[in-house]
Amino acid sequence: MNIFNKLSFHGGIKPQGNKNISTKNPIKKIFIPDMLILPLRQSVGKAPKLIVSEGDYVLKGQQLAKPSSNLSVGIHAPTSGYIKRIAMHPVPHPSMLNEECIFLEPDHKDQWIKKKVIDYKNLKLEEVLEQLRQNGLVGMGGATFPTHIKASSKIETLIVNAAECEPFITCDDMALREKTEEFLTGVDIAMHILGAKKAIIGIEDNKQEAITELQKKNQNSKIEIKIIPTVYPSGDEKRLLFLVSGLKIKKMDRPSNHGFQIFNVGTLISIARLFIHGEPVISRVVTFTGNLKQPNNFEALIGTPIKYFLNDCGIKEGDHQIIMGGPMMGFELQNSEITVTKSMNCVLIKRNETQSKDTSIMPCIRCSRCVEVCPAELQPQELYWFSKSKQFEKTLDYKLFDCIECGCCSYVCPSNIPLVSYYRYAKSEIRSEEISGERADIARDRNEFRLFRLDREKTERAERNAQRRAQIPDAEKKKLIEEKKAAIDMALKDKEEI
Amino acid sequence: MISSPIIKESDSVSFVMSHVFFALIPSLLIYIYFFGYGILGNLIFGVTLGVLFEYLCLKLRNISAKPFLLDGSTIVTCWLLIISIPSGSPWWIILIGVFSAIVIAKHIYGGLGSNIFNPAMIGYAILLISFPAMMTNWEVSNSLGLNNFLNLKNLFNLFHVQLISNIDAVSSATPLDNIKTYLFLNADNLNPNNFPNYEIFNPRSIINISYFAGGLYLLHKKIISWHLPITLIITVILFSSFMSLIDANKFMGPIHHLLNGAVILGAFFILTDPVTSPTTKRGKIIFAILIGIITLTIRNFGGYPDGIAFAVIFMNIWVPLIEKFTQPKVFGY
Amino acid sequence: MKEYLVLLIGIVFVNNIVLTKILGLCPFMGVSKKLETSVSMSAATAFVLTLGSISSWLIYHYLLEPFHLEYLRTIMFIIVIAAIVQFTELVMEKNFPFLYRVLGIFLPLITTNCAVLGIPLLNVQMNHNLFGAAIFGLGGGLGFSLVLILFASLREKLEGADTPLAFQGTAIALITAGLMSLSFMAFIGLDNL
Amino acid sequence: MIKKQLFDGLWAQNPGLIQLLGLCPTLAVTTNITNGVALGLATVFVMVLANSSIAPIRKIVPDGVRVPIFVLIIAGLVTIVDYTIHAVSFPLYQALGIFIPLIVTNCIVLARVESFASKNSVKESFFDALFMGLGLTIVLIIIGLIREILSQGTIFQNIEFLLGDEFAFLTIHIFEPKHQFLLASLPPGAFIALAFLVAGSNLINKRK
Amino acid sequence: MIKTIVKSSFLITFIGILFGILLNLTFTFTTPQIEKNIKDAKMNLLNESVGNLKYENNLLNDKIILGPNELLGNNTNTDAYIARDINGTMVAVVIEATAHDGYGGDINLITGINKDGNILGVRIINHSETPGLGDYIEKKKSNWIDNFIGLNLSGDSSIWKTKKDMGQFDFRAGATITPRAVIKAVKKTLEYFKENQDKFK
Amino acid sequence: MILTVMIIVGICFVIGVFLGFASIKFKTQSDPIVEKIDKILPQTQCGQCGYPGCKPYAQAIADGSADINQCPPGGDDGIHKLADLMGVDYKPLNDEHGITKEKAVAIIDEDTCIGCTLCIQACPVDAILGAAKQMHTVIEKECTGCELCLPPCPVDCIIMEPVGETAESWKWKYPVTSIKQVR
Numbered sequence A: 001m002n003i004f005n006k007l008s009f010h011g012g013i014k015p016q017g018n019k020n021i022s023t024k025n026p027i028k029k030i031f032i033p034d035m036l037i038l039p040l041r042q043s044v045g046k047a048p049k050l051i052v053s054e055g056d057y058v059l060k061g062q063q064l065a066k067p068s069s070n071l072s073v074g075i076h077a078p079t080s081g082y083i084k085r086i087a088m089h090p091v092p093h094p095s096m097l098n099e100e101c102i103f104l105e106p107d108h109k110d111q112w113i114k115k116k117v118i119d120y121k122n123l124k125l126e127e128v129l130e131q132l133r134q135n136g137l138v139g140m141g142g143a144t145f146p147t148h149i150k151a152s153s154k155i156e157t158l159i160v161n162a163a164e165c166e167p168f169i170t171c172d173d174m175a176l177r178e179k180t181e182e183f184l185t186g187v188d189i190a191m192h193i194l195g196a197k198k199a200i201i202g203i204e205d206n207k208q209e210a211i212t213e214l215q216k217k218n219q220n221s222k223i224e225i226k227i228i229p230t231v232y233p234s235g236d237e238k239r240l241l242f243l244v245s246g247l248k249i250k251k252m253d254r255p256s257n258h259g260f261q262i263f264n265v266g267t268l269i270s271i272a273r274l275f276i277h278g279e280p281v282i283s284r285v286v287t288f289t290g291n292l293k294q295p296n297n298f299e300a301l302i303g304t305p306i307k308y309f310l311n312d313c314g315i316k317e318g319d320h321q322i323i324m325g326g327p328m329m330g331f332e333l334q335n336s337e338i339t340v341t342k343s344m345n346c347v348l349i350k351r352n353e354t355q356s357k358d359t360s361i362m363p364c365i366r367c368s369r370c371v372e373v374c375p376a377e378l379q380p381q382e383l384y385w386f387s388k389s390k391q392f393e394k395t396l397d398y399k400l401f402d403c404i405e406c407g408c409c410s411y412v413c414p415s416n417i418p419l420v421s422y423y424r425y426a427k428s429e430i431r432s433e434e435i436s437g438e439r440a441d442i443a444r445d446r447n448e449f450r451l452f453r454l455d456r457e458k459t460e461r462a463e464r465n466a467q468r469r470a471q472i473p474d475a476e477k478k479k480l481i482e483e484k485k486a487a488i489d490m491a492l493k494d495k496e497e498i
Numbered sequence B: 001m002i003s004s005p006i007i008k009e010s011d012s013v014s015f016v017m018s019h020v021f022f023a024l025i026p027s028l029l030i031y032i033y034f035f036g037y038g039i040l041g042n043l044i045f046g047v048t049l050g051v052l053f054e055y056l057c058l059k060l061r062n063i064s065a066k067p068f069l070l071d072g073s074t075i076v077t078c079w080l081l082i083i084s085i086p087s088g089s090p091w092w093i094i095l096i097g098v099f100s101a102i103v104i105a106k107h108i109y110g111g112l113g114s115n116i117f118n119p120a121m122i123g124y125a126i127l128l129i130s131f132p133a134m135m136t137n138w139e140v141s142n143s144l145g146l147n148n149f150l151n152l153k154n155l156f157n158l159f160h161v162q163l164i165s166n167i168d169a170v171s172s173a174t175p176l177d178n179i180k181t182y183l184f185l186n187a188d189n190l191n192p193n194n195f196p197n198y199e200i201f202n203p204r205s206i207i208n209i210s211y212f213a214g215g216l217y218l219l220h221k222k223i224i225s226w227h228l229p230i231t232l233i234i235t236v237i238l239f240s241s242f243m244s245l246i247d248a249n250k251f252m253g254p255i256h257h258l259l260n261g262a263v264i265l266g267a268f269f270i271l272t273d274p275v276t277s278p279t280t281k282r283g284k285i286i287f288a289i290l291i292g293i294i295t296l297t298i299r300n301f302g303g304y305p306d307g308i309a310f311a312v313i314f315m316n317i318w319v320p321l322i323e324k325f326t327q328p329k330v331f332g333y
Numbered sequence C: 001m002k003e004y005l006v007l008l009i010g011i012v013f014v015n016n017i018v019l020t021k022i023l024g025l026c027p028f029m030g031v032s033k034k035l036e037t038s039v040s041m042s043a044a045t046a047f048v049l050t051l052g053s054i055s056s057w058l059i060y061h062y063l064l065e066p067f068h069l070e071y072l073r074t075i076m077f078i079i080v081i082a083a084i085v086q087f088t089e090l091v092m093e094k095n096f097p098f099l100y101r102v103l104g105i106f107l108p109l110i111t112t113n114c115a116v117l118g119i120p121l122l123n124v125q126m127n128h129n130l131f132g133a134a135i136f137g138l139g140g141g142l143g144f145s146l147v148l149i150l151f152a153s154l155r156e157k158l159e160g161a162d163t164p165l166a167f168q169g170t171a172i173a174l175i176t177a178g179l180m181s182l183s184f185m186a187f188i189g190l191d192n193l
Numbered sequence D: 001m002i003k004k005q006l007f008d009g010l011w012a013q014n015p016g017l018i019q020l021l022g023l024c025p026t027l028a029v030t031t032n033i034t035n036g037v038a039l040g041l042a043t044v045f046v047m048v049l050a051n052s053s054i055a056p057i058r059k060i061v062p063d064g065v066r067v068p069i070f071v072l073i074i075a076g077l078v079t080i081v082d083y084t085i086h087a088v089s090f091p092l093y094q095a096l097g098i099f100i101p102l103i104v105t106n107c108i109v110l111a112r113v114e115s116f117a118s119k120n121s122v123k124e125s126f127f128d129a130l131f132m133g134l135g136l137t138i139v140l141i142i143i144g145l146i147r148e149i150l151s152q153g154t155i156f157q158n159i160e161f162l163l164g165d166e167f168a169f170l171t172i173h174i175f176e177p178k179h180q181f182l183l184a185s186l187p188p189g190a191f192i193a194l195a196f197l198v199a200g201s202n203l204i205n206k207r208k
Numbered sequence E: 001m002i003k004t005i006v007k008s009s010f011l012i013t014f015i016g017i018l019f020g021i022l023l024n025l026t027f028t029f030t031t032p033q034i035e036k037n038i039k040d041a042k043m044n045l046l047n048e049s050v051g052n053l054k055y056e057n058n059l060l061n062d063k064i065i066l067g068p069n070e071l072l073g074n075n076t077n078t079d080a081y082i083a084r085d086i087n088g089t090m091v092a093v094v095i096e097a098t099a100h101d102g103y104g105g106d107i108n109l110i111t112g113i114n115k116d117g118n119i120l121g122v123r124i125i126n127h128s129e130t131p132g133l134g135d136y137i138e139k140k141k142s143n144w145i146d147n148f149i150g151l152n153l154s155g156d157s158s159i160w161k162t163k164k165d166m167g168q169f170d171f172r173a174g175a176t177i178t179p180r181a182v183i184k185a186v187k188k189t190l191e192y193f194k195e196n197q198d199k200f201k
Numbered sequence F: 001m002i003l004t005v006m007i008i009v010g011i012c013f014v015i016g017v018f019l020g021f022a023s024i025k026f027k028t029q030s031d032p033i034v035e036k037i038d039k040i041l042p043q044t045q046c047g048q049c050g051y052p053g054c055k056p057y058a059q060a061i062a063d064g065s066a067d068i069n070q071c072p073p074g075g076d077d078g079i080h081k082l083a084d085l086m087g088v089d090y091k092p093l094n095d096e097h098g099i100t101k102e103k104a105v106a107i108i109d110e111d112t113c114i115g116c117t118l119c120i121q122a123c124p125v126d127a128i129l130g131a132a133k134q135m136h137t138v139i140e141k142e143c144t145g146c147e148l149c150l151p152p153c154p155v156d157c158i159i160m161e162p163v164g165e166t167a168e169s170w171k172w173k174y175p176v177t178s179i180k181q182v183r
C-alpha cells in the first residue's frame, strides 16, 4: 500500500486550519443542565418509538425510545430524572423547523441504570448488531447513519476516519489524544465485528500530538496509522478511501462493496464504551470554537442546550451567528436553545463583520477555478448554470448527486456565488419531484383500478340483469325496456349538458 | 440565513479583470512609444462609451449597476476591441463597434457571464464586415487616387498602426496583407519590388512580444491556464511550418505568422476569455487547435488579412458541443 | 474531383444553406430547442435532401427537359419530394422501427422546408450534373445538419442565461442565428481555391 | 370573427413575429422594401387562392393524401405566379430569384392550409389567408425598410420594378451614405433586424 | 381500403388534370413575353458591350460555341456572338469569360472586341463581390468598367494593372482584388481573341 | 397541352395509388404522446381541468382540443413541462379552472360522519375506507387532495387539511442573491 503514500485526490483546498485555538485545554467533562431536550429523531431513518410518557422517572442510560424499524436506533436518558414533557422544539436542522422532543428534567443524581458488560466475542453477530441498534449507535462523523447496518457487512479492512479536515473542528483530535486506549479498543472490537483483517487510521498530518499518542499506545500490528496530507475535504468517506487505498468509488457505491468500511473516531469510542462498560450513546465530544473568549472541547450530554457551553466559553461582544458544524459545511442555528445531538461535532461562533471585502455576488464567469478544486471532479459551474435556471434533468447529466456539498467550489469562486446552496436547492427539488412522481404513479394505478372495478361491476350488474330478464314474461320485459330507454335518454341528456 | 461555506478566499471578478489590464499596459506603452498617442484617445473614448452602454443596459434591465460597472469586464472588452481596429478610425466606427460588442453581443444575452460570443471579436467582425474599406485601409478615401501603394499608407493589419508621430513606422510593412495579395495573384500582376522586405523586429513584432510578456504574467497569476495560449501557439507553429514546407514561396513561415497579426494577442487575451471558451482541459486544447487551423486557413486562402477574430467567433459556436464531448470523468466513474 | 470538394465545402461552410443562402429557416428555428431532436431532424433532412436532389435532377433531365416541360419543375419537384418523404416514412417504419421512432414525427415537417425545394431549383440554376446534384444535395443536408445541431446546442445553453425578458425565446435565438451567420462569413473566399 | 382574424393575422398570431413561419423570404429578400412588398403580395395571392380552394374540398380529401394534395395545389398556384411575374417584371423576377418558386415550401402557406383551411369554411379561410399574408407582408416591409435605410440610405429603391418606370421618382434618397452599413444588407443583419422586431413585439405584449 | 385508394388517386388525378391545364395555359400565355424579356435583357447587354458600333445581323442568333479554355476561364462551353456588317463580314465579337479570382468567387463578364482587337466595351453579367465595395465594376454602380474601351494588346502590357500595381487602372481603396480579377480576365480574353481569330469569321 | 396533362396525371396517379395504399397500411396507432402527457399530470384526478380525470385531459391535449394551462394542481411547473413536451410556448394557468393550492389531504370528522358512503363513491382513487352506516376514514397516504369528496357529503364532515412541512419533507429554498434581477 505504500505506493499510495504520495497520492492525493483531485482538487481540494487548504484553508487556514484554526485548530489550535480550541486544543489548548483538555476536554471539559460533563455537566448537567437544568433541562435536557432530546430530539426524538437523531439519525438517518425513521424516528424511534417512544416508550416513556410524561411524568415518568428514568435512570441514566435507560432507553426512552426503541427502534421502530430496521433503519432506526434507540434513544437513551443521558442522566436520571423526570420526563417533563414531550413537545415540539427547534432541532439542529437547516430548516429551523420544530420536531418532537423529549424534555428531561435531571434530578442531578446522575444515577445509572444497571450497566451490563457485553461479551461480544461470544455473541452471535445478529445479537451484537441488535445491541448496537438498541443502544443507539450511529455514525458520529456527520451522517448519523445507524452503525448496526454499517457493521453488518463483512470486510477486509476497517478504515478509521480521523482526518477531521474542516477548519476549527478538533473534537476527534482531542478525543484521540485523551481517550487513546478507549479508541484503540473500539477499533479492535469493530474489527472483530466486521471480520476485518486490518485497520488503517487515516489522520491528517496537522495532528502531531494525536499521531504521537497513537503511535505510542498502539500495540496491535494489525492497526496501521496512515498520515495523510492536510487538504480539505480529506475526511470525506470516498476521498479518504482513495487516500488510504487508491480506490475511487462513486457516490452511490459503498466502500463495503469493495472490502472496506469507514468509521469515525467518535463512533469507535462509542462502540468501545458500549461493549466495555455497557454504556449506550448518551454523550459526545463537541468543539465550541470561533469567536469565543475561551474556545474548548466538551464531553457533552446529548440534549444539553448549547447556551450552557457558550456561556462557559464566554461570548465576545458584538453581533454573532451560531454555526453548527465547521465553516465549510455547517449551517446556521437560529438560537442557543438548540441542544446537542449525536450528530453535533462542532459549534462555531462567527462574528457578523461588516466586511470591507468585495463580496457582491456576480454572475459566473466560467473561470473554472471551481473545477480545479472540486474533489468529486465535477463541473460546478455547469451544475450551477443548470440549477440556477431550474433545468434539473441537465444537472443529473452532470452528476449533481455526486456532489458532496463540501463547499470547495464556493470557497474559491471569484464571483462569490453560494454554489452549494444552489446544489442543495436542486437536489431537494429533484427529490421531492421523485416523491411526488411516485405518489402520482400510485394515484394513477388506483384510479385505473377504480375505473376497472366500476367497469367490472357494471358488466356484472348487466349480466345479472340479463339473467333476471330472461326469467320475466314478455309484457313486463317490454315495460322494463321502455323504462331503461327513458333512463338512457336522460343519462345521455345529462351527459350532453356536461 | 447565511449559507455555507462561511469562509472564502479573497478574490473577485474585478480583481481578475484588473490583472488583465495590468498585463495589457506594457504593450500599450510600447504602442504609444512607436506610434504616438492616437490610440489613447480612442481608448478613452471607447471605454467611456462602453461603460455608458453598460450602465444604460443595466438600468433598462433594472439591475443595480455598481458591481457590474466596477467588475472591469467592460473595460477589458473595449480595450481589446479598440486595439484591434485602426487607430485612425472615426468616432462613429468606435461607437458602432462598442455598441455591437457591449449591447448586442453581451447585454442582449444577459450581460457578464451569459454571452456565448466573444463581445470584442463580435464588435470587430461587425465592423470589418460593414466597413471593409475603412477597416482594412489606413487612409479612407473614395478617390481612386494615385499610386499610394508606394507610400505604404494603406497598410492593414489587425493592429493598424498610428502613423502620426513616427515616420520610421511607415516603412515597417504589414506583411500579412501584402504577402497575401501578392500570393493571391500568383505574383504575375504585382510589382515584385513591392514584396515586403521586412525585418523581424519591427515595432509591431515588438508589441506582440510585449503581449507575450503580459500573457506570461497572467499565466503566473493563474488568471489563465496554459492550455489555450500554448496550444494555439504550437498549432500555429506546426501548421505554418508544414505549409511552408510544402511551398515556401507561397506560405509564410511560423515566425512571420507569430510576430505579425494577432496570434499572440489572441492566444493570451482573446481565446482566454473565460466566459466564451470551453472550461474543460481537453476542450480548451481542441478549441485552440481548431482556432489555429482556421486562422491560418483564412490567412492563407480566405478573404481576410487576419483570421483570429473570425476563427474565435466561429469556434465560440462549438463551445457547448466541445464541452459536452470532453467532460472529464467524475470521481469514481 | 477537386471541383466537387469545392462544391461541398462551398455549400457546407461558405454558402451555408441556412445561414448564407437563408433556406430552411423554419425548421432551423422551430426544431432547435433541444439538441436531441435537432440531431434526429438533421439526419432526416439530410437524407431527404440528398435523395430529393438526385431524383429531381433525374426527373428534370429525363422527363421535363426532353418534353420541354420546364415550367412543371416546381410542381414535379415538390410532388416527388413529398412522395420521397412519405416513402421514407413507410420504409423506415417497416424496416427500421428504431429510426422511425426517433425521426418519425419530423419527416412530415420536411416537406415544408424551403431547402428541400431550394436545392433542386439551385441544381437547375447552377447546371449541375448528376454527381454534382448528389454532392450538392448531400452538402446541403450536411450544412443544414451542422448549423442546426450547433444552433440547438447554443440554444440549450442559453436556457440558463440571464437573457432580458424581451429577448427571451425567439428573439435571442434570432440574434444568435445572426451572429452565427456572421461567423460563417469567416469562410468567405474559401470556395474559389 | 373577421375582426379577431384581422387582429390575429396582423398581430397576435403574426406569422413573421410570433409563429416564426415563412422566415426564409422574410430574411432573404428583404434587402429593400420593393422586394418585400412584391414577395409579400405574391405570397398573399397564393395563400388566398390556396386557402379558398382547399376549404371547399376539405371534407373529401382522405387523410393520407392530404399533404400531397395541398402541396400540389399550392405548387400549381405558385408556378402561375412565377410565370406571371417573370412575364410582367423581369428585373423583379431576377431580384426575387428562387424565392418565388419557394413560396411552395413557405411554411406559412401550408401551415394555414393544414391548420385552418382544412377545418373551416371558405369565407373564413379566405380572410384567414388574407390577414395572415398581410401580416407577413407587413413584417417583410418593416424589415425591408430598416435594412434598406441602413445599408443604402434610400426608401423604395427599385420601386419601378414593381410599378413601372413612371414611378421611379418614388425612390427617396434619405442620405447618400459615404460608407454603407453593409451588415444590414447581409444575412446577419437580417437576423438581427428580425430579432429586434420580435423583441419589440414581446415588449409590447408584456406591457399589456 | 380499396375505396380510399380509388378516392385518393381519383382526387389527385383530377387536381393534376386541372393544374395541368391551368399551367399549360399560363405557360402558353406568358412564354412569348418571358422570352422577349430574356432576349431584350441579353440584347441590351450585348449592345452595351459593343458600344455604339453599328452592325446589321441579329447578334443573338449569330453565335458560335467555344469549348473550355484556360484563357476564358470556362469549364463548359460558352457562347461568343458575332456582329456583322451588311455584307456579312465580321466587325466585332462578344466573348463570354469567367474570372475565378474575384473576391467573392467567379465573376462572369462579356467583352466586346472589334475586328482589330480593340475593346468596344465590357459588361459584368454576374458577380458576388461585396456590395458597396467590390461592386463598382458594375456599370450600374460606376463608370469604372468604361476604362477598358479602346484598349488593345499592342501597347505596353504594364498598363493592364491597377494603379496600385503601377498600371493604368483606377481602383477603389480597399477593393483591389476585384479590379485585378476583372482586368486579368479581360486581358486574357483579348489574348484568346488574338490567338483564335480565325474562329470568328 | 395533352402531354402536360398526361405527364401530370401519370405521376399523380402513381403517387396517388402509392400514397393511398400507404395511408391505409400505416394508419396511425395509439399516440404515445398521451402517455407522456399523462406522466406529467399530477394525477390528482380532480377534474378541475374540465375533464373527468387526468388521462382524459391528457387525451384532449394530445388531440389539440384542450389547452395546456388548465390543470391547477400541476401548477406552473406542470405547464412548463407540458409546453416543453408539446413544443408550444408557456402560458400562465387559466384561472377559470381554479388556482394552485397548497397540497392538502381530506380528513373526515369521525364524530360527525354518518356513514353514507357517498364520499367513497366520489373518491377517484378509493382512498376512503368504510362500509355503509359505519364511520369512514381517509387513508392519508393515498388521498390526492382532489376535494371531490367534499360536495357529496350530506353533513359536511370532511375538511381539507394542508400537508404541513416537516424536517423530512422540507426543501432547500432557491438562493436569493441580492443583485441579479432579470427583466
Ligand SMILES: Cc1cc2nc3c(=O)[nH]c(=O)nc-3n(C[C@H](O)[C@H](O)[C@H](O)COP(=O)(O)O)c2cc1C
Pocket (backbone or CB within 6 Å): A044, A139, A141, A142, A143, A144, A145, A149, A150, A151, A153, A236, A237, A238, A254, A255, A256, A262
Ligand atoms: C441512504 C443510505 C443508505 C446506506 N446504506 C448502507 C448500507 O447498506 N451499508 C453500509 O455499510 N452503509 C450504508 N450507508 C452508509 C454509507 O456507506 C456511509 O457510511 C454514510 O453515508 C456516512 O458517510 P458520509 O458522512 O460521508 O455521508 C448508507 C447511507 C445512506 C445515506
Ligand SMILES: Cc1cc2nc3c(=O)[nH]c(=O)nc-3n(C[C@H](O)[C@H](O)[C@H](O)COP(=O)(O)O)c2cc1C
Pocket (backbone or CB within 6 Å): A138, A139, A140, A141, A142, A143, A144, A145, A150, A161, A162, A163, A164, A165, A166, A233, A234, A235, A236, A237, A238, A262, A263, A264, A265, A267, A329, A404, A405, A406
Ligand atoms: C466534505 C466532507 C468532509 C467530511 N469530513 C469528515 C471528517 O473530517 N471526519 C469524519 O470523521 N467524517 C467526515 N465526513 C463524514 C464522512 O464522509 C463519513 O460520513 C464518516 O467518516 C463515516 O463514519 P461514521 O459512520 O462513523 O460517521 C465528511 C463528509 C464530507 C461530505
Ligand SMILES: Cc1cc2nc3c(=O)[nH]c(=O)nc-3n(C[C@H](O)[C@H](O)[C@H](O)COP(=O)(O)O)c2cc1C
Pocket (backbone or CB within 6 Å): B128, B129, B130, B132, B133, B136, B137, B154, B181, B303, B304, B305, E103, E104, E129, E130, E131, E133, E134, E135, E164, E172, E173, E174, E175, E176, E177, E178, E179
Ligand atoms: C468583408 C470584406 C469584404 C471585402 N470585399 C471585397 C471586394 O468585394 N472586392 C475586393 O476587391 N476586395 C474586398 N475586400 C478587401 C480584400 O480583402 C483585400 O484586402 C483588398 O482588396 C486589398 O486591397 P488593397 O490592396 O487596396 O488593400 C473585402 C474585405 C473585407 C474584410
Ligand SMILES: Cc1cc2nc3c(=O)[nH]c(=O)nc-3n(C[C@H](O)[C@H](O)[C@H](O)CO)c2cc1C
Pocket (backbone or CB within 6 Å): A365, B016, B017, B020, B073, B074, B076, B077, B078, B080, B106, B111, B112, B113, B114, B115, B118, B119, B120, B121, B223, B224, B268, B269, B270, B271, B272, B273, B274, B275, B276
Ligand atoms: C483572461 C481574460 C480574457 C478576456 N478576453 C476577453 C475578450 O477577448 N473579449 C471580450 O470581449 N472580453 C474579454 N474578457 C472580459 C470578459 O470576460 C468579457 O467581457 C465577458 O465575455 C463578458 O461577459 C476577458 C477577461 C479575462 C479575465
Ligand code: SF4
Pocket (backbone or CB within 6 Å): A363, A364, A365, A366, A367, A368, A369, A370, A371, A380, A381, A384, A409, A412, A413, A414, A415, A416, A417, A419
Ligand atoms: S469559480 Fe465561480 S465564477 Fe468561476 S467557474 Fe466556478 S462558479 Fe463560475
Ligand code: SF4
Pocket (backbone or CB within 6 Å): A373, A374, A375, A376, A377, A378, A379, A380, A383, A402, A403, A404, A405, A406, A407, A408, A409, A410, A419, A420, A423
Ligand atoms: S460542493 Fe460539490 S461541486 Fe462544489 S466542490 Fe464540493 S463536491 Fe464539487
Ligand code: SF4
Pocket (backbone or CB within 6 Å): F041, F042, F043, F044, F045, F046, F047, F048, F049, F050, F051, F052, F053, F054, F055, F057, F070, F071, F072, F073, F074
Ligand atoms: S385538473 Fe385535476 S383531473 Fe385535471 S389533469 Fe389536473 S389533476 Fe388531473
Ligand code: SF4
Pocket (backbone or CB within 6 Å): F105, F106, F122, F123, F124, F125, F126, F127, F128, F138, F142, F143, F144, F145, F146, F147, F148, F149, F150
Ligand atoms: S379522500 Fe377526498 S380529497 Fe382525498 S382523494 Fe379521495 S376524494 Fe379526493
Ligand code: FES
Pocket (backbone or CB within 6 Å): C023, C024, C025, C026, C027, C112, C113, C114, C115, D021, D022, D023, D024, D025, D105, D106, D107, D108
Ligand atoms: S419559409 Fe419556412 S423553411 Fe423557408
